[in-house]
Amino acid sequence: MSTDPYQGLLQHLAECTDHADIEALLYALLTDKExxxxxxxxxIFDLLARGVTQREIAEQLGVxxxxxxxxxxxxxxxxxxxxxxxLRQTD
Structure with missing residues (x-):
């Protein structure tokens, strides 16, 4: 595994094949807000790609x-x- 912590994280995520493992990792690493x-x-990426305006996105997401x-x-x-x-394939 890489000595760069970020690269190590990426490697670990790439090796995760179980949804529950990824979720557990994200819950351990990130706050609810994050x-x-x-x-x-x-x-936001998805809505922009669909042509939704920035103002509409802000209202829709409450941001x-x-x-x-x-x-x-x-x-x-x-x-x-x-x-x-x-992401669209998993919807």
Missing amino acids: RQDIANRIR GIATVSRGAKAAQSQDVSALLNT
């Missing part, structure tokens, strides 16, 4: 427009299409 923030960020704007900026700087495709 888990909600990550879920919202992914939802500030700045939160949506940061999500939009992250979506523009990273290719999140593979993530979105994977």
Whole structure:
């Protein structure tokens, strides 16, 4: 395993095949708010890709427009299409 803690985390997640193990790890690592923030960020990516306006997303998720704007900026700087495709397949 890598000596870089972040790379080690990525390796561990990549090796997890059981939903319960991943959930347990995320509950151990993240607060309730952090888990909600990550879920919202992914939802923001999806809604933006579907053409929903930032203002509508903010209202729908109950978050500030700045939160949506940061999500939009992250979506523009990273290719999140593979993530979105994977998530849509599990819906």
